Amino acid sequence: MTDDRKPQGARLDRVSVRRAFERAAGSYDSAAVLHREVGQRMAERLGIVRLDPAAILDAGCGTGEALGELHARYPRAQLVGLDLAYPMLQGARRRDLTAPADTQPLVRRLLGAFAAAARSGPGLVCADLCRLPLGARSVDLVWSNLALQWVDELPLALAEFHRVLNIGGLFTFTTFGPDTLGELRRAFAAADASAHVNDFLDMHDVGDMLVQAGFADPVMDMEMITMTYADAGSLMRDLKAIGAQNARIDRRRSLTGRRRWQRMLAALEDFRRDGRLQASFEVVYGHAWKAEPRVVDDGRAIVRFDRGPRERR
Numbered sequence: 001m002t003d004d005r006k007p008q009g010a011r012l013d014r015v016s017v018r019r020a021f022e023r024a025a026g027s028y029d030s031a032a033v034l035h036r037e038v039g040q041r042m043a044e045r046l047g048i049v050r051l052d053p054a055a056i057l058d059a060g061c062g063t064g065e066a067l068g069e070l071h072a073r074y075p076r077a078q079l080v081g082l083d084l085a086y087p088m089l090q091g092a093r094r095r096d097l098t099a100p101a102d103t104q105p106l107v108r109r110l111l112g113a114f115a116a117a118a119r120s121g122p123g124l125v126c127a128d129l130c131r132l133p134l135g136a137r138s139v140d141l142v143w144s145n146l147a148l149q150w151v152d153e154l155p156l157a158l159a160e161f162h163r164v165l166n167i168g169g170l171f172t173f174t175t176f177g178p179d180t181l182g183e184l185r186r187a188f189a190a191a192d193a194s195a196h197v198n199d200f201l202d203m204h205d206v207g208d209m210l211v212q213a214g215f216a217d218p219v220m221d222m223e224m225i226t227m228t229y230a231d232a233g234s235l236m237r238d239l240k241a242i243g244a245q246n247a248r249i250d251r252r253r254s255l256t257g258r259r260r261w262q263r264m265l266a267a268l269e270d271f272r273r274d275g276r277l278q279a280s281f282e283v284v285y286g287h288a289w290k291a292e293p294r295v296v297d298d299g300r301a302i303v304r305f306d307r308g309p310r311e312r313r
Contacts, residue, residue, distance in 0.1 A: 187268035195250055
């Protein structure tokens, strides 16, 4: 029996992912330099898209950094920020000083009714990207900046984004590609045979998953961004501060050990340039549209007939 699914890489421990981001909520904003830069580059790409969304979902919103950008770009749109880690949403709530205190608007949004009366602030929802508590066709834009690499069942998440998008809606996202943290991966490989760095999907595999989820006209591209650090400790502290820790199910559960750690540090020195350690990030950008359906739920094709102009006699 063959498995036709696209490669997913090593499975992730969802509980470990959630706990890491819960712990990082207080330090995230001070360390998320790369995420802010990528978010700005992602936002610039919206400038070439003709879209006037009534409702927007920020999927994996963290502390709400992008909500201000999205509000400035689409001031009439109802915003919903969704994240797996509740402390991150608490940070987003503090960032948004005008958000309503009562919970009734949030209840209406969870039911999929993005009414004009609820437009006093973004709704903040703690939920899994693979199980969105939103109604079908309830949003016009799904934005997700550097969150998909933490989803263990990406095809399921993509199917959920497709479900909640309205016809003609846009899904725009960034994620990390397989060359991300290649220096750290190779340095750990010199120390032992254990997995210390998460796997990241190739952008072509992500593109195929978008098509399988029902999206149309996917566009994918990537760029390499290199961060530099004074030493390995600074790199590790930055990764921990944003919640980016090894969450592989097959990871070593015991301590690395001093000897292996020293071998890793020595191997990492091979990537020092001009006195600084390098850390590379393969940033993947993508977007795709939700087109008119071609089949109904039972698989029968949808045939549309357009009535032409009547002839006058």
